[in-house]
Amino acid sequence: MDFFFFLTLGEQIIFFILLSILIVMTFFYSYCKFQGDENFTILTEQTSLLEKKILSSKKASFIFKIPYFNFGKQDAIILDVFPRILLPQEQFGQAIVTAKLEDSNSRRDDYYMEALPVLLLEGGDFYLTIDIESTENNIATVLTNMVDVPIAFYYEVLGRCHLKYRKHNFIFRDEYFTAN
Amino acid sequence: MAIEIIPIKTRILTHKDDIVEAIREYCQTKTTKDDVIAVAESVVAITQGRAVAPENIHPCLLAKILCRFFPQVGSISTRYGMQALIDEEGAMRVFCAFIVGSLAKLIGVKGMFYNLAGEQARLIDDFTGTMPPYDKCVVYGPKNPVELSEKITNALGCYGAVVADVNDLKKAAILGTSKNVSDAIASKILIDNPFGNGSQKTPIVIIKNYPTIIETI
Numbered sequence: 039m040d041f042f043f044f045l046t047l048g049e050q051i052i053f054f055i056l057l058s059i060l061i062v063m064t065f066f067y068s069y070c071k072f073q074g075d076e077n078f079t080i081l082t083e084q085t086s087l088l089e090k091k092i093l094s095s096k097k098a099s100f101i102f103k104i105p106y107f108n109f110g111k112q113d114a115i116i117l118d119v120f121p122r123i124l125l126p127q128e129q130f131g132q133a134i135v136t137a138k139l140e141d142s143n144s145r146r147d148d149y150y151m152e153a154l155p156v157l158l159l160e161g162g163d164f165y166l167t168i169d170i171e172s173t174e175n176n177i178a179t180v181l182t183n184m185v186d187v188p189i190a191f192y193y194e195v196l197g198r199c200h201l202k203y204r205k206h207n208f209i210f211r212d213e214y215f216t217a218n
Numbered sequence: 219m220a221i222e223i224i225p226i227k228t229r230i231l232t233h234k235d236d237i238v239e240a241i242r243e244y245c246q247t248k249t250t251k252d253d254v255i256a257v258a259e260s261v262v263a264i265t266q267g268r269a270v271a272p273e274n275i276h277p278c279l280l281a282k283i284l285c286r287f288f289p290q291v292g293s294i295s296t297r298y299g300m301q302a303l304i305d306e307e308g309a310m311r312v313f314c315a316f317i318v319g320s321l322a323k324l325i326g327v328k329g330m331f332y333n334l335a336g337e338q339a340r341l342i343d344d345f346t347g348t349m350p351p352y353d354k355c356v357v358y359g360p361k362n363p364v365e366l367s368e369k370i371t372n373a374l375g376c377y378g379a380v381v382a383d384v385n386d387l388k389k390a391a392i393l394g395t396s397k398n399v400s401d402a403i404a405s406k407i408l409i410d411n412p413f414g415n416g417s418q419k420t421p422i423v424i425i426k427n428y429p430t431i432i433e434t435i
Contacts, residue, residue, distance in 0.1 A: 066283055066286075069286065070283075070286055073286055112290065113290045115296075115345045115346060117272070117345060117354045118354065150350060150351075152346075152350055152353055153345045153346045153353040153354050154346070155346050196272070196296060196298075196345065198285065198286060198290075198295075198296070198297075199297070200277070200297065201272050201298070
């Protein structure tokens with residue numbers, strides 16, 4: 039503290055201003071750290087088959103229930119979420135595979151995802167519809183030959199911090215489609 | 219006497235619509251000279267182009283800090299909602315309101331921030347607050363609600379018009395009325411939230427026989 043008394047009055051004032059700014063910044067930083075943010079997670083490991091429909095000799099539809107949960111310290115708002123099937127024709131040419139994601143409480147036909155509030159330590163379910171349309175064979179044959187279907191979920195989530203864009207990968211093993 | 223309020227179903231009104239023309243289109247044949255038209259503030263704001271996607275809002279440091287001090291039930295608890303407020307009311311006003319509001323809260327006076335930070339503090343709706351496709355936007359409060367109420371009255375030849383912010387928590391804020399209509403009475407009439415801004419798509423209501431209602435209230 040001795041050095042303080044060697045400072046001029048002007049230098050002491052500047053020192054106090056800088057110290058005050060540092061204290062305020064530390065307070066805000068600690069407060070924000072303590073307050074935390076959302077931690078929205080899609081629980082793909084808990085995916086379960088809800089419904090399997092053979093729509094025609096060429097087309098089958100699978101509806102999966104995928105839970106989600108906000109493990110964070112703050113509420114989350116999901117502004118958008120959509121699935122992307124990552125199964126190219128080069129890898130599996132027997133069928134076209136498409137996907138649609140809906141919230142279980144707000145099912146829609148138009149592929150629109152309404153902004154979804156997810157309160158802290160609460161969750162819900164997405165319904166993922168995977169349609170498989172055969173390009174050549176009967177759908178039963180296609181399902182027998184089915185391969186793993188990689189899928190990416192892209193979502194836009196907002197908590198206390200900035201808007202975040204995240205990607206979550208999952209692989210639907212062929213058993214999901216060949217079973218039953 | 220029972221108050222008759224008729225909700226009017228509309229298409230989704232967007233920034234491409236003129237709210238006066240839209241009201242004329244949907245209400246002209248159902249309105250008499252004794253009726254008052256009430257319109258929901260969020261729809262007025264949307265038609266005025268006051269819905270902004272978060273990607274187009276650039277939160278400053280003040281917004282990033284201040285939003286942290288508001289509970290998440292409010293629209294300014296996100297940095298985008300707070301920045302919207304700062305854009306409308308000014309950083310200095312919002313900052314001073316925050317300081318005074320915080321001190322007032324310490325001595326047990328609540329709501330001071332909202333009284334000082336300008337009317338947009340109560341009017342901004344953030345995400346999920348409005349119908350799709352505006353559920354992904356911050357929607358500011360409407361501009362010139364009094365002037366708009368007069369325009370609607372003149373365009374339809376009705377008794378009057380009201381722009382209101384009503385919610386299901388029995389709160390009806392009247393943002394603007396034409397000169398024949400009383401704020402207090404309009405608030406009483408609309409307290410049960412006859413609007414359906416969501417999938418019901420009834421953002422306009424007609425209050426029938428307003429002069430008769432005044433006599434009975």
